[in-house]
Amino acid sequence: MLRWIILIILIFILDFYAFQVIKTLTKSYWIYVLYWILSILVVANFAYYYFNFVRGESFTHGHGYAVAFLFTVFVPKVVLVLFMFGEDLVRIGTYLFQKFSNDTAHYNGRREFVSKIALGVAAIPFASFVYGITKGKYNFQVLKRTIYFEDLPETFDGYKITQISDIHSGSLESKEDIAFGVNLVNEQNSDVILFTGDIVNSKAEEMQEWIPVFDKLKAKDGKYSVLGNHDYGYYAYGGDVELNRKNQIEVEAVHKSIGFDLLLNENRRIEKNGEHINILGVENWGASRHFPKRGSLKEATKNIGENDFNILMSHDPSHFDYTEMELNTEDINNHDIIIDESNIINFSKHIHLTLAGHTHGMQFGIELPRLGIKWSPVKYRYPKWAGLYKKASKYLYVNRGFGYLAFPGRIGIWPEITVIELKRGTESA
Missing domain, CATH: 3.60.21.10 (Metallo-dependent phosphatases)
Incomplete structure (x- = not known):
């Protein structure tokens, strides 16, 4: 049980980090709400099937799609996190450079175009999972x-x-x-x-x-x-x-x-x-x-x-x-x-x-x-x-x-x- 709880906590930490891309690209409150509702539903569905799995019962279609939804939603978010983490390293480097060089130039925060690129790249695994689940099999x-x-x-x-x-x-x-x-x-x-x-x-x-x-x-x-x-x-x-x-x-x-x-x-x-x-x-x-x-x-x-x-x-x-x-x-x-x-x-x-x-x-x-x-x-x-x-x-x-x-x-x-x-x-x- 403990390992599943740890896994879910890690998923939501990843989710929060990926959410920064959405915040950069839109200020719509309803998009924020939909983002988190979708994430919570996918994780809750996965947790329901796997916490209630009984030895002696077959692996059902419900179990399979719980895995599929989790991968389809969260693998693209891993891509977003990788992009954001890379940019955070640049931001830290820039901050340190300014700190020790007495450069007074202001770093304007997360660049919008990086978020757009990240979202575009993340669309590739998302589309791949959708195709694989519907047609690829x-x-x-x-x-x-x-x-x-x-x-x-x-x-x-x-x-x-x-x-x-x-x-x-x-x-x-x-x-x-x-x-x-x-x-x-x-x-x-x-x-x-x-x-x-x-x-x-x-x-x-x-x-x-x-x-x-x-x-x-x-x-x-x-x-x-x-x-x-x-x-x-x-x-x-x-x-x-x-x-x-x-x-x-x-x-x-x-x-x-x-x-x-x-x-x-x-x-x-x-x-x-x-x-x-x-x-x-x-x-x-x-x-x-x-x-x-x-x-x-x-x-x-x-x-x-x-x-x-x-x-x-x-x-x-x-x-x-x-x-x-x-x-x-x-x-x-x-x-x-x-x-x-x-x-x-x-x-x-x-x-x-x-x-x-x-x-x-x-x-x-x-x-x-x-x-x-x-x-x-x-x-x-x-x-x-x-x-x-x-x-x-x-x-x-x-x-x-x-x-x-x-x-x-x-x-x-x-x-x-x-x-x-x-x-x-x-x-x-």
Whole structure:
């Protein structure tokens, strides 16, 4: 409770400082009143949802929009504060110069044009948040990549995979927009659809109203899926093993209702003209100690040949090449942690391509491919956070997510439908 009170106090200190811009640009009493009413309502709404959050309840749309309104209103104010703070430094410097140089020139106070510039710059994040909340979260992007493998079976030369990830059905709102995204997946006419986890926010029931939308997904060779960290019920039921297990069973039933073949540390063989590739799927496994670690590469690769071509679905990209995981005694005795394997890079059987999600690209960042710009704050937590990576002749692709979580929008990092074409040979050939 104390940390929330401190946060709210800091917000209002920031708010008062930003208010100086408004005072500089207008003397209207009613604008002052509206400014403070809006600020108080946004903070009060945020406080209401988060002080009254009950463990065991789902993260609601109300919680999401409480976050969205807070960010939309206060991030631009941070910009105002930065400008005002910079000018205050100039004012202090000017005052000290006058004091010690006996200069009698009078400093005329805060310059109006600085406030106007500050307000103009602050309008940029404000507009970005408004767009991200209203349109950006449905701005589906089809990203296509071609990956070459010298040992790809000849029959599968040109084989197309569509990957989607992180539906987070508990956050979704517009059936029309989501149906558009599903149709966009189908328009890719891929051979197989692979879904890499987090079909719900916390509870299986969140997906019920969306089953008639997502069961329209289709692919010639089927639809395969895995679970993500949100699919076990931990965010609703905490450490209640019975409720978590019940929720997982219900989530598994949801996958079946959609037509997904859910792989729980399993594999499936796709055969064509006497040749085959393997689709592997592990349960959630990542470097973080805060999420369940049930994935087992050993189980998922049972009964597959040493020279087989393998495509793996693993929700968390840190599974690919983590270097260290600290386990205490409690962790080791935890039934949710499997420690029977190395990372994907060093695993004994060759895994050609790993597909992951999980990061969402933090739903915030900037990507300008033509300029080589790709940045999101999430990179400091997950170095491999979006797009294609290669290490030790193995590939990892991290999908930016189909849905959204917590913040009901996307800014600069758009919802993604990935289409990967497998080609036989080398890229330079």
